[in-house]
Amino acid sequence: MDALKTTMDRFRRTADGIVIDDSGWGDLLLGVVVGGLKLSSGQYMARRIPVTFFQPPLFERKVYLEKAVEIVRKIIGVMRADKYTRFKVCSGYVLSAVRAYLNENGYNLVEVEVTGEPQEMVERSYVKWCVEMGVPAKVLDPESGRRRFMALLQWVSEDPKVREHLVKTGWKSWQKRWRKIAYNQSHKRTAPSNTQL
DSSP: OHHHHHHHHHHHHHHHOEEEEEESTTSSBSOEEEEEEETTTOOEEEEEEOGGGGSTTHHHHTHHHHHHHHHHHHHHHHTTOOTTSEEEEEOSGGGHHHHHHHHHTTOEEEEEOOOHHHHHHHHHHHHHHHHHTTOOGGGOOTTOTHHHHHHHHHHHHTSHHHHGGGBOTTSHHIIIIIHHHHHHHHHHHHSOOOOOO
């Protein structure tokens, strides 16, 4: 009877599962949100990897990968996951160390493309963070993709000297292209007009 109960418990936890996703990796501002959703209960937990991990010198050392693992370890503890809990983890790069950690420690891991409610919850957590930092909510449509990137660049360019500390400045594209564009747009706004009254 005990063996049957153990088998049934194992099946329930495998069918239950925890979905792990991230948001913010491809966005210009702030760091990354890593979130977990326990499917059976709807329990949700998200934590932030600060933007400093996406700026020199930490970005080059990829310390953000370790931070993602720390967050997932907390999710495991809070959600009382065990080796039989199925983890459905987003296939994105920022969670690569998470997948390795789960695999190396004998967890039931499936690499997936996260969609639907789990993805939307993590996206909303990232958008909330941006709003907390002063970004107008209207430019943060979670579905907007490249438009959101450009809207965030526009927002930074309104006051780059003040807002640059919120940017993933470790990106080579920021250093080689986007920083110049942000500061040029700022100068165009503040340059005196040549028209005479």
